[in-house]
Amino acid sequence: MEQAREKGRRWVISSQEEARRAVIDVASVATRRISIYSHDLDPGIYDDPDFLEIVKHLVLSQTYARIRVLIADPTRAIKNGNAFVHLGRRLNTYIEFRHVRKDLRTHAESFCIADETALVYRLQASRWEGIADTFEPAVARLYAKMFDEIWLASEVEIEFRQLGI
Numbered sequence: 001m002e003q004a005r006e007k008g009r010r011w012v013i014s015s016q017e018e019a020r021r022a023v024i025d026v027a028s029v030a031t032r033r034i035s036i037y038s039h040d041l042d043p044g045i046y047d048d049p050d051f052l053e054i055v056k057h058l059v060l061s062q063t064y065a066r067i068r069v070l071i072a073d074p075t076r077a078i079k080n081g082n083a084f085v086h087l088g089r090r091l092n093t094y095i096e097f098r099h100v101r102k103d104l105r106t107h108a109e110s111f112c113i114a115d116e117t118a119l120v121y122r123l124q125a126s127r128w129e130g131i132a133d134t135f136e137p138a139v140a141r142l143y144a145k146m147f148d149e150i151w152l153a154s155e156v157e158i159e160f161r162q163l164g165i
Contacts, residue, residue, distance in 0.1 A: 012131055
């Protein structure tokens with residue numbers, strides 16, 4: 001018989017709505033850091049008002065809070081506008097976007113990590129199927145390490161820093 005988990009919960013996601021809810025649930029457990037790897041900022045997920053409210057609360061209530069976003073193809077988010085990008089421009093001390101270096105864009109996945117403890121992971125960014133877990137430190141640290149390596153090799157996305165008129 002499988003022993004019950006003491007902390008957190010794990011579930012499977014298979015639709016955009018489930019992915020949106022999972023990102024909100026995982027982000028809500030963050031106390032200092034959220035790391036996001038996305039291909040196009042997943043419209044309907046990272047620009048959702050509930051997610052944005054969690055991000056605002058985190059960065060305004062925690063002095064050392066930091067939101068880091070790696071984006072493989074920022075043109076869609078820049079061209080169409082994105083509420084998360086606008087929030088990042090206003091709170092640029094806490095929220096930073098980087099454009100994944102061309103030779104590192106081989107990762108097909110998409111994920112969101114909260115405090116190297118909780119995560120939402122989709123194997124294919126173009127599909128909604130994946131898993132979410134509010135307490136899985138070993139797996140979250142594994143993807144956080146990969147995120148950090150890509151982060152250090154990537155460039156600040158200038159377009160995200162410019163104020164729109």
